[in-house]
Amino acid sequence: MTHPIQPRLTQVFHFVRRSYADGVAELVYAFDQGEELIERVRFPAPPALTPERKHAFDAALKLLHYIAGVSYYKAGVPPKIEVADGPLDDATADLLDALYLHGLAEFAYRNGLDLRGRIAFPRSGEPPGKVEASALHLPKRTLVPIGGGKDSLVAAEAIKQISGEATAVWVGNSPLIAACAERTGLPTLNIQRELAPELFELNRLGAWNGHIPVTAVNSAILAVAAVLYGFDSIAFANERSASAATLEYEGQQVNHQWSKGYAFERMLSDWLHTHVAADLDYCSLLRPYSELAITRAFAKHTQYFDVFSSCNRNFKILGPKPADRWCGQCPKCHFVFLALAPFLPKPRLLAIFGRNLLDDESQAAGFDALLEYRDHKPFECVGEGAEARAAMYTLSQRPEWQEDALVARFRSEILPQLDASQLAPEPWLQPSGEHRVPARLQAALAAIG
Numbered sequence: 144m145t146h147p148i149q150p151r152l153t154q155v156f157h158f159v160r161r162s163y164a165d166g167v168a169e170l171v172y173a174f175d176q177g178e179e180l181i182e183r184v185r186f187p188a189p190p191a192l193t194p195e196r197k198h199a200f201d202a203a204l205k206l207l208h209y210i211a212g213v214s215y216y217k218a219g220v221p222p223k224i225e226v227a228d229g230p231l232d233d234a235t236a237d238l239l240d241a242l243y244l245h246g247l248a249e250f251a252y253r254n255g256l257d258l259r260g261r262i263a264f265p266r267s268g269e270p271p272g273k274v275e276a277s278a279l280h281l282p283k284r285t286l287v288p289i290g291g292g293k294d295s296l297v298a299a300e301a302i303k304q305i306s307g308e309a310t311a312v313w314v315g316n317s318p319l320i321a322a323c324a325e326r327t328g329l330p331t332l333n334i335q336r337e338l339a340p341e342l343f344e345l346n347r348l349g350a351w352n353g354h355i356p357v358t359a360v361n362s363a364i365l366a367v368a369a370v371l372y373g374f375d376s377i378a379f380a381n382e383r384s385a386s387a388a389t390l391e392y393e394g395q396q397v398n399h400q401w402s403k404g405y406a407f408e409r410m411l412s413d414w415l416h417t418h419v420a421a422d423l424d425y426c427s428l429l430r431p432y433s434e435l436a437i438t439r440a441f442a443k444h445t446q447y448f449d450v451f452s453s454c455n456r457n458f459k460i461l462g463p464k465p466a467d468r469w470c471g472q473c474p475k476c477h478f479v480f481l482a483l484a485p486f487l488p489k490p491r492l493l494a495i496f497g498r499n500l501l502d503d504e505s506q507a508a509g510f511d512a513l514l515e516y517r518d519h520k521p522f523e524c525v526g527e528g529a530e531a532r533a534a535m536y537t538l539s540q541r542p543e544w545q546e547d548a549l550v551a552r553f554r555s556e557i558l559p560q561l562d563a564s565q566l567a568p569e570p571w572l573q574p575s576g577e578h579r580v581p582a583r584l585q586a587a588l589a590a591i592g
């Protein structure tokens with residue numbers, strides 16, 4: 144079938160309209176005069192929207208419409224963006240311009256595209272109006288998004304430790320994430336997301352495709368949920384390392400995890416305070432912590448070892464879910480194995496993964512990339528190269544790891560090229576840096592360390 148439009152040849156990307164009724168949000172997009180692409184987000188058992196929350200809800204839904212559009216915009220990256228709402232205020236346009244440029248930087252790099260100067264959401268140019276939305280007096284309870292991996296489970300346990308009222312929430316239909324959410328013992332909330340099926344057809348017909356800032360999409364969905372169900376805070380589990388670029392290309396920082404980074408957290412946190420509710424706090428509970436600090440914390444939570452996984456193959460929308468929670472071949476499997484190893488007895492770690500990834504020479508290139516040895520850091524949610532090197536160095540000093548192929552290779556081939564005084568893990572275990580954790584939740588920060 145010849146598709147009515149060839150997305151790569153389109154000239155305009157339209158944010159056509161949006162609606163909400165009985166728990167279902169419909170987000171509508173189109174290329175040029177082409178067919179409508181409709182994404183639906185389903186909020187279960189929705190309470191009635193109170194009049195005082197309606198304005199805030201509409202503002203959060205509007206942002207969701209614009210942020211979720213990134214999945215469709217990327218298919219054609221047309222030079223012009225049209226929004227049915229009319230020109231946006233500067234703060235909204237600034238957030239969206241930054242998100243589309245930086246959140247699609249990996250997508251652009253891998254597709255040989257340069258989006259700089261190409262993405263410009265229509266803006267009114269009006270000076271900022273009221274700089275603070277009204278307080279909604281939202282209930283003092285927290286949405287804790289669960290991703291199925293170690294980070295969000297550390298965040299959930301920290302909030303439980305301070306007896307904070309919290310709900311484990313996740314977007315999508317992953318049985319693995321559902322199992323992790325249930326295992327927290329917290330109340331749960333599962334929001335469904337149905338992408339426009341036409342997008343998969345456009346992909347099949349050769350549309351541009353690639354990595355998107357999905358954390359921004361999940362964040363926008365949870366902002367709508369917080370107003371709808373009544374939560375005063377959303378506590379993601381994005382680590383300090385997520386702000387570090389993966390590589391630099393033609394003068395542009397390319398960060399696989401940009402919407403997990405602090406720059407986005409700050410922009411969205413401020414935007415929600417000024418456009419949705421002065422008392423709705425968006426933050427990452429793990430912001431001050433490195434990946435190594437988080438894996439050390441996670442190593443104490445043995446109750447999750449038989450359900451969690453960081454392997455992204457588990458989270459595909461299309462196709463069957465893998466039988467094995469850990470593929471053992473991808474950068475996430477490599478990194479989580481390496482980052483947990485210093486903090487777990489070796490037999491315990493091998494029981495989680497079902498095999499010893501560091502005694503498998505076929506995985507050498509994958510681990511080299513984590514160490515930034517002869518390759519750049521992989522385009523995945525992994526810690527900084529220096530963290531990986533500190534973890535590998537720690538293992539190289541442990542008798543039980545000496546004979547394993549990739550540890551022995553590190554000792555003989557890589558370690559002599561490194562400055563061992565820079566390889567201690569301890570500096571990575573201390574919290575540091577800015578965060579947006581609200582005062583009510585700051586005791587949970589200390590519970591992580």
Ligand SMILES: CC(=O)N[C@H]1[C@@H](OP(=O)(O)OP(=O)(O)OC[C@H]2O[C@@H](n3ccc(=O)[nH]c3=O)[C@H](O)[C@@H]2O)O[C@H](CO)[C@@H](O)[C@@H]1O[C@H](C)C(=O)N[C@@H](C)C(=O)N[C@@H](CCC(=O)O)C(=O)O
Pocket residue numbers: 213214215338342346352353354355356357358359360399400401402403455456457458459460461462523524
């Ligand atoms: C699970 C995964 O890694 N998916 C990426 C993969 O998608 P694939 O084609 O293998 O299959 P599906 O996941 O079933 O997706 C089918 C197509 O649908 C489109 N799509 C999907 C979800 C969405 O939110 N938007 C979409 O446009 C897309 O065209 C898919 O091809 O490869 C895709 C192409 O490179 C990626 O776009 C898929 O990435 C997902 C959005 C995803 O959930 N990825 C997370 C694992 C992820 O990247 N997490 C990052 C967060 C980074 C951030 O800044 O937020 C991380 O863990 O660091």
Ligand SMILES: Nc1ncnc2c1ncn2[C@@H]1O[C@H](COP(=O)(O)OP(=O)(O)OP(=O)(O)O)[C@@H](O)[C@H]1O
Pocket residue numbers: 287288289290291292293294295296312313314315320358361378379380381403452453454524
């Ligand atoms: N399907 C989802 N629904 C809601 N939030 C999610 C979802 N997937 C990931 N997140 C959140 O987005 C952030 C980044 O996801 P990420 O996959 O890095 O975290 P994780 O799965 O908790 O840990 P890991 O790094 O071990 O995979 C986390 O805070 C997580 O809670």
